Amino acid sequence: MNKMAKVMLVRHGVTEWNSKGRVQGQSDTHLAPDGVHQARLLTAHFPFDFVKTIYTSDLHRAITTAEVIASRFNLDIVPMPEFREVNFGDWEGRSFEDLAKEDPTEFKKFFLQPDMLLIKGAETFAEVQNRAMTALKKIVHEHDKNDNIVIVTHGAVIRTILADILSMPLRKIWTIKQYNTAVNIIRIDDGAYSIELINGTYHLQSLR
Numbered sequence: 001m002n003k004m005a006k007v008m009l010v011r012h013g014v015t016e017w018n019s020k021g022r023v024q025g026q027s028d029t030h031l032a033p034d035g036v037h038q039a040r041l042l043t044a045h046f047p048f049d050f051v052k053t054i055y056t057s058d059l060h061r062a063i064t065t066a067e068v069i070a071s072r073f074n075l076d077i078v079p080m081p082e083f084r085e086v087n088f089g090d091w092e093g094r095s096f097e098d099l100a101k102e103d104p105t106e107f108k109k110f111f112l113q114p115d116m117l118l119i120k121g122a123e124t125f126a127e128v129q130n131r132a133m134t135a136l137k138k139i140v141h142e143h144d145k146n147d148n149i150v151i152v153t154h155g156a157v158i159r160t161i162l163a164d165i166l167s168m169p170l171r172k173i174w175t176i177k178q179y180n181t182a183v184n185i186i187r188i189d190d191g192a193y194s195i196e197l198i199n200g201t202y203h204l205q206s207l208r
Contacts, residue, residue: 025088089121
């Protein structure tokens with residue numbers, strides 16, 4: 001059976017939409033200057049000394065974060081649309097404040113019953129989990145047993161992956177914190193997945 005050392009999931013750096021409380025989804029926003037700084041801090045305090053490959057969502061905020069990390073290891077990045085954030089359909093670009101006023105029932109469901117959320121034109125969290133886990137397992141299958149892999153992606157995507165590994169219901173995904181540039185480490189031994197770290201933010205201590 002396939003065996004691999006570790007996979008690191010990294011959330012992208014902060015964007016202006018993050019700071020303003022707007023739904024990003026697959027809107028192709030860019031890192032704010034603070035987000036670039038966060039990525040540089042992570043790179044300077046990176047948990048892995050060796051990285052084989054850096055995969056990333058193909059959205060700019062993830063690509064830029066991945067490029068900063070890749071500069072340390074002199075690697076090219078590999079964009080994968082499978083690791084894009086949730087497509088939030090009609091909610092994309094809207095502020096959380098406005099959505100809470102205009103669609104209070106669905107907005108409440110977003111936090112308390114995300115597995116039941118149905119937004120016009122949007123993906124479900126189950127669909128996101130399926131595409132993300134399919135891509136992760138494909139990567140694991142293609143790499144050797146001693147390869148350390150980095151995947152730069154988005155908060156909801158990371159939560160669905162961790163929920164799958166933990167056998168956690170999707171309804172509970174918001175109980176998993178994911179700060180910008182947070183580090184999550186998964187270990188795979190002979191096909192068995194275990195989690196060594198969730199929401200690691202040691203590199204951001206100088207910002208507190």
